[in-house]
Amino acid sequence: MATRSLVPTFIMKTFEMLEDQSISHIVSWTEEGLSFVVKSQKLLQQQVLPQYFKHRNYSSFLRQLNLYNFKKSKHQEGQEFKHKCFRKGVKQMLQFIKRRNNDDGNQESINPNQPSAKLKEEQNILRVCASDIKDTNTRLDEDMQILKQKSGVLLEEMWNLKKLLHSQFDQVNHKLERIDIIIGAMSQHKKFKNISQYFTTKFLQNELHTLETNLNQPLFESPKQEVDDQEQIKALFEELQNLSKPIHFD
Numbered sequence: 001m002a003t004r005s006l007v008p009t010f011i012m013k014t015f016e017m018l019e020d021q022s023i024s025h026i027v028s029w030t031e032e033g034l035s036f037v038v039k040s041q042k043l044l045q046q047q048v049l050p051q052y053f054k055h056r057n058y059s060s061f062l063r064q065l066n067l068y069n070f071k072k073s074k075h076q077e078g079q080e081f082k083h084k085c086f087r088k089g090v091k092q093m094l095q096f097i098k099r100r101n102n103d104d105g106n107q108e109s110i111n112p113n114q115p116s117a118k119l120k121e122e123q124n125i126l127r128v129c130a131s132d133i134k135d136t137n138t139r140l141d142e143d144m145q146i147l148k149q150k151s152g153v154l155l156e157e158m159w160n161l162k163k164l165l166h167s168q169f170d171q172v173n174h175k176l177e178r179i180d181i182i183i184g185a186m187s188q189h190k191k192f193k194n195i196s197q198y199f200t201t202k203f204l205q206n207e208l209h210t211l212e213t214n215l216n217q218p219l220f221e222s223p224k225q226e227v228d229d230q231e232q233i234k235a236l237f238e239e240l241q242n243l244s245k246p247i248h249f250d
Contacts, residue, residue: 006095010064013052015086015094023048030080033088039078069100092133096126 018029018036026043029036038044045056053061065072070081085093 007091008068008097008099010053011068011086011094011097014065015091017048017052018088029088030075035080035082035086037075037078037080041078067099068097090133 017023018027026040026048027036027038041058044061045058049056049058049061062072065081068083070083070086073080073082083097085096087093
């Protein structure tokens with residue numbers, strides 16, 4: 001805030017105007033950031049000057065730039081304006097832009113070879129500004145190092161996550177293969193049950209046929225065989241008949 005109070009209002013508003021990217025087709029910094037270009041005088045008067053300077057007078061805007069020692073030159077996109085302390089992104093240097101007056105001109109003409117006290121003061125301020133810029137660059141370098149470290153950690157985490165996902169993918173594939181094997185075995189087991197049912201039924205039918213044949217003949221040669229034995233044979237015969245029926249497996 002202290003720096004802003006030292007900057008003339010016109011200079012600060014001009015700087016803020018150039019920071020607005022939405023009007024870069026009308027007025028903007030050059031690619032190097034050492035000057036700015038008015039690309040459309042008409043649009044600047046109609047849209048930009050009323051917003052920042054409360055008027056539409058382009059001539060008044062030019063006079064103000066001239067009073068603050070901006071140099072005008074031609075540019076392929078329009079009119080270019082330049083000042084040694086007016087640079088893109090370097091707001092600290094705006095406090096060194098002073099309004100031109102006649103006293104400064106007279107003092108320079110009287111003492112052309114001796115720097116004035118004002119110039120010495122400005123040199124000291126410039127040194128302070130340069131030191132601030134150096135400190136800012138140092139902090140930016142430190143921030144870059146921190147960002148690099150964080151990006152390295154993020155890359156490592158992404159790599160570990162990729163390995164984990166790959167491992168889980170392999171496990172899922174392995175389980176799917178086991179499920180396929182189980183399904184195949186179940187299918188084969190169903191066929192086996194059908195075959196087992198067929199042979200079991202055939203075996204019981206053969207046994208029943210054999211028993212029927214034997215029942216038509218004397219089962220016991222001894223005339224003293226009790227009637228209970230005959231009843232047991234009949235019960236066995238009925239049981240075999242039931243067993244000869246098709247067997248259903250769950």
